Amino acid sequence: MKHTISVIVENKPGVLHRVSGLFSRRGFNIESLAVGPTEDPNISRMTIEVEGDEQTLEQITKQLYKQIDILRVFDLPAEQSVQRELCLIKVHANEKTRGEITQIVDIFKARIVDVSEDSLVIEISAEKEKVESIQKLLEKFGIQELVRTGKIALQRGTTE
Amino acid sequence: MELTGAEALLESLKHEGVDLVFGYPGGQILPTYDALYKEKAIRHILTRHEQGAAHAADGYARVSGKVGVCIATSGPGATNLITGLATAYMDSIPMVAITGQVATTLLGKDSFQEADVTGITQPITKHNYLVRKAEDVPRVVKEAFHIARSGRPGPVLIDITRDAQSQKIKFKYPDKIDLPGYKPTLKGHPRQIKAAAKMISIAHKPVIYAGGGVILSGAAKELLELAEKAKLPVTTTIMGKGAFPETHPLALHMLGMHGTAYANYAVQECDVLVAIGARFDDRVTGHIARFAPNAKIIHIDIDPAEIGKNVRVDVPIVGDVKHVLKELIEAVESEGEKHRPWIDQINEWKNKYPLSYKKDESLKPQFVVEMIHEVTKGEAIICTEVGQNQMWAAQFFKFTKPRTWISSGGLGTMGYGFPAAIGAQFARPEATIFDIAGDGSIQMNIQEMATAVNNKLPIKIAVLNNSYLGMVRQWQELLYEHRYSQTDISDNPDLVKIAEAYGAAGMRITSAEEVKRALEEALKIKDRPVLMDFIVAKEENVFPFVPPGQAINEMLID
Numbered sequence: 212m213k214h215t216i217s218v219i220v221e222n223k224p225g226v227l228h229r230v231s232g233l234f235s236r237r238g239f240n241i242e243s244l245a246v247g248p249t250e251d252p253n254i255s256r257m258t259i260e261v262e263g264d265e266q267t268l269e270q271i272t273k274q275l276y277k278q279i280d281i282l283r284v285f286d287l288p289a290e291q292s293v294q295r296e297l298c299l300i301k302v303h304a305n306e307k308t309r310g311e312i313t314q315i316v317d318i319f320k321a322r323i324v325d326v327s328e329d330s331l332v333i334e335i336s337a338e339k340e341k342v343e344s345i346q347k348l349l350e351k352f353g354i355q356e357l358v359r360t361g362k363i364a365l366q367r368g369t370t371e
Numbered sequence: 372m373e374l375t376g377a378e379a380l381l382e383s384l385k386h387e388g389v390d391l392v393f394g395y396p397g398g399q400i401l402p403t404y405d406a407l408y409k410e411k412a413i414r415h416i417l418t419r420h421e422q423g424a425a426h427a428a429d430g431y432a433r434v435s436g437k438v439g440v441c442i443a444t445s446g447p448g449a450t451n452l453i454t455g456l457a458t459a460y461m462d463s464i465p466m467v468a469i470t471g472q473v474a475t476t477l478l479g480k481d482s483f484q485e486a487d488v489t490g491i492t493q494p495i496t497k498h499n500y501l502v503r504k505a506e507d508v509p510r511v512v513k514e515a516f517h518i519a520r521s522g523r524p525g526p527v528l529i530d531i532t533r534d535a536q537s538q539k540i541k542f543k544y545p546d547k548i549d550l551p552g553y554k555p556t557l558k559g560h561p562r563q564i565k566a567a568a569k570m571i572s573i574a575h576k577p578v579i580y581a582g583g584g585v586i587l588s589g590a591a592k593e594l595l596e597l598a599e600k601a602k603l604p605v606t607t608t609i610m611g612k613g614a615f616p617e618t619h620p621l622a623l624h625m626l627g628m629h630g631t632a633y634a635n636y637a638v639q640e641c642d643v644l645v646a647i648g649a650r651f652d653d654r655v656t657g658h659i660a661r662f663a664p665n666a667k668i669i670h671i672d673i674d675p676a677e678i679g680k681n682v683r684v685d686v687p688i689v690g691d692v693k694h695v696l697k698e699l700i701e702a703v704e705s706e707g708e709k710h711r712p713w714i715d716q717i718n719e720w721k722n723k724y725p726l727s728y729k730k731d732e733s734l735k736p737q738f739v740v741e742m743i744h745e746v747t748k749g750e751a752i753i754c755t756e757v758g759q760n761q762m763w764a765a766q767f768f769k770f771t772k773p774r775t776w777i778s779s780g781g782l783g784t785m786g787y788g789f790p791a792a793i794g795a796q797f798a799r800p801e802a803t804i805f806d807i808a809g810d811g812s813i814q815m816n817i818q819e820m821a822t823a824v825n826n827k828l829p830i831k832i833a834v835l836n837n838s839y840l841g842m843v844r845q846w847q848e849l850l851y852e853h854r855y856s857q858t859d860i861s862d863n864p865d866l867v868k869i870a871e872a873y874g875a876a877g878m879r880i881t882s883a884e885e886v887k888r889a890l891e892e893a894l895k896i897k898d899r900p901v902l903m904d905f906i907v908a909k910e911e912n913v914f915p916f917v918p919p920g921q922a923i924n925e926m927l928i929d
Contacts, residue, residue, distance in 0.1 A: 219549075220552075221552060225489060225493070225501070228493060229493060232494055236494055269679060270676065272474055273676035274459065274676050275815065276675070276676070277674070277676055278552070279497075279518060280552055295587050301795050
């Protein structure tokens, strides 16, 4: 089962290495990892998608807590959180296909952010499943390059 | 007070109560050694290899209960500490290692003797620091000692760039520590303690399984009190030796791969297993799914990540062992004869399957250990190397006090015992210190003989010399049809001559009759180490032996 966990860390050198090293040496699988600053410049937030059962998730959480620079670790169940991923897709496009691609982009509430003779760059920010659907639909036109940020997530409602 | 970073480092160490460090100088740690040159309050012991310094600091910590400190230079100096750090990390030993690093302007440029030491040591330290500015030194030292000795102890490494050692700062030692991400839980949850007491009270076949956490937490007295009050038999892990007197009627001695048959049978039969400061290591559990199959498990540990890591636990209690045991002693009922049938059963096993070995005209390694126990009246600190020597020492010396058994349990580091014995002797100058060694492992850090001789340390090295890498040979005999691949070391040098070349005393003992007198002679030597080369039966095996992958009651007894 996939879990999304939020890891609040002190913004110190080496902290990403500590987290990624912990995952690799204990054999936990990272599906995606996104990291960036938060409202407090001394604190960063990692959103990590992991694969594993409840017991694995518990071990991951406890092992992360043992790291001195890690302040908080919590699970973000899909139904209680807003989860998003940003994806940029450079897709092959010509006069014949451009219209159909634009339609797909509109349906998915994505955006075209760059246009050239034979390609378009599409930006989509959505839940993971939606990102994967648009990617699938665009495949037939020929995807030249694609980049995803990995999932980020916030708990819904009031923060204690 | 204006000080250089190096002076600030020493000043900070003094604030932490450090008066002894083990180390080896080099280019990038020169400013610190220059400051040490005029420092009166800190004694520096020069080892002959950085690994020796790390193990000596570790042995010092295990015997004294204080934080051990070692110092090395950048690059190869620091990488030579790695085995020592990993050893301390696996056994949760409080240590601070200080390493020099190239100047900040040279960092990341593959400079001479540069290594990414914080990167390399990240998985084998509790925490580590790269210090690039002198002003950070006092805070980092304070945090490092706090982290090393509190919670579940462990080694902390401080890597200091050369320029940070030389810059001048206004020195002020901080009074407070600000580590928002580090708050170890000391007190156990009262409801869980109550639940544990209840579970113990309804048990018919209870067993305590005690580990190194009891010793680290200073809770041997509490363990004894709990065992006696609730009439609980106690088995210990290799790290738990000394946490419970092995002469006590409730003592089951060590469990696991080379544990006693009666400890292993008792654990497999028990209905309640109380794990205290132990971590269900594979050498303890054998086949994990078939470990203690009938038992409800209570697990007391300061490290929440240990609970549920290897086995399912019925009553977890996160907290410091001493704190938790004090409350558990209050909460459990005083038992009289309720466990009598269980204790009788255990005593029957003890009578039927005692630790033993076949006595014949050859010199048996087990006999040497028994004689060390007899001649010292059990009043010695026993350090060991790793392999058969370690297991025979664990089985045939009876430990009654904490911090008298000094051995690399988790990492199983050959070459640990002798430098650890040096640290042990500095921690307890008046004590009799033995290193029970094999002829393989003693050669892994033999260079520390110079350290021991120069400091006039009367360490007794008892080499159980069988001309083999004995434990590996045993596995080859029992599991690989006698194919002794690369384990014959009968081309060893003359260890007596090596000892003498260093200025230590050397003795060779070839028969059982000579053992007692040789040990008595050795004990009389007070001004230098003595190496006793016991030429023992070559193909003696350690029994009981639980073959890998078997349940712990499926052991070969002899």
